[in-house]
Amino acid sequence: MEFELEHGHSREAIRARLARDPGISYLRDWIYGGIDGVVTTFAVVASVVGADLSSRIVLVLGLANLVADGFAMAAGNYSGTQAERDDYDRLLAVERKHIAIVPDGEREEIRQIFGGKGFAGDNLERIVDVITADESRWAKTMVVEEYGLAPTPRSPALAALSTFAAFIACGLVPLITYLWGGGLIPCVVATGLVFFSIGAIKSRWSLTNWWRSGLGTFGIGMFAAALAFWVGFGLKTLFNLSAG
Template sequence: MNDRRRESLEHEHRPEAIERRLREPSRAQLIPDAILGGIDGCVTTFAVVSGAFGAGFSATVALVLGVANLLADGFSMAISNYEAIQAQREHVEGVRRSENHHIDMVPEGEREEIRQIFQRKGLAGETLERVVETICSNREIWVETMVAEEHGLRSEGLSPLKSALATFVAFLVVGAMPLLPYAIPGLDITRQFLSSLAVAGLMFFLIGMGKSLVYHQPVMKSGLRTLLIGGAAAGLAFLTGHLAQALFGVGM
């Protein structure tokens, strides 16, 4: 096993493999977008289903409310994510313009910032001066280094449209799963709810497992953690619906 792993790592770190990997656009941002959309979609629709069941609504009402929330909340969440990523990109661009201006106005001060940044990384003497000279000889590299090292910002992989689409698609696909039992004829409302509960639990667990594979976390721990979070949200919605029925007579 270790030999195969070592061989795989050596293959991934060949010069041509590294070059190919670095040329590919970053997809790191889309993974958390999809995870967030999937979890929120499943929580949203199953919360509606749970609230409707707790309030005593019919299966038709639960399905209509679930679909309406699925589309409206999914679109709202995608737009919100788009605006957030766009704002982040605009912030990076603003910092980049500011650093360009600083280089024009106080180049020696900006050069000293580069020197101290890499000095803190352990470089010194002639090696440090060569690094400073190399970076400051290229305006674009100079600015990007300041943006990343001084401000801790990055713009690579930030695509508002792709992030919004990843969120929306994950929200719709995963969020639709708890509604499927309500579209099956012949099931009474209790069985529909229990089937929806099982599907939602499976979705939460699978999302957690998928997240663990991407971020190299313990599979069972991540799956159970996501399941508990989703279950807590659904339980709160069921309790709210049940209390609404009891206190205000809401229900069918």
């Protein structure tokens, strides 16, 4: 059986690959924004249809939720990612202070961290000497190994932009297909395809089969939409009973 390798393993290919800055993934932000955008606008459509209200209400509520919720999601993601970055900077400053005040203690931490990874004897001491020879490398190593933080913090602005762009792009699909596509059935079909596509695309970065990942996301999204429909339908029934 032949396998296709993701990258080359010659000396030159390895040197070139490791010389590049490590890539930062915003996949989570795209997936998060895309799914939430579809659920948000389809929930508006489903609940309005369930309540038997006019299409004008779908347009007003759909666009209002699309913009407001998209911005709120992006702002929340920006704040959360900024908090992660601030935490990284804070811990980096803490480690630099500890290195300056108690270098022997910090050196022992490096020794025990890499000793726990299986290094021992002269090999372990050489690792300790190399890492602690550079204060910046020493502090960054401590932040990653002691606190488990990512070595390259993500950009809050790019995280927020990714979420907002995916939210708007995917969230427009249920709204457009309902208003200009002929009603609820085309909207349901298009929304289901978006859910499935998001799941299938994200399988590119996992070991799950594309169709299994697509069906999983499809099931989650359609369940959320069904809840919205039945809430709208239930409220309509309740109001009708109250009026009667």
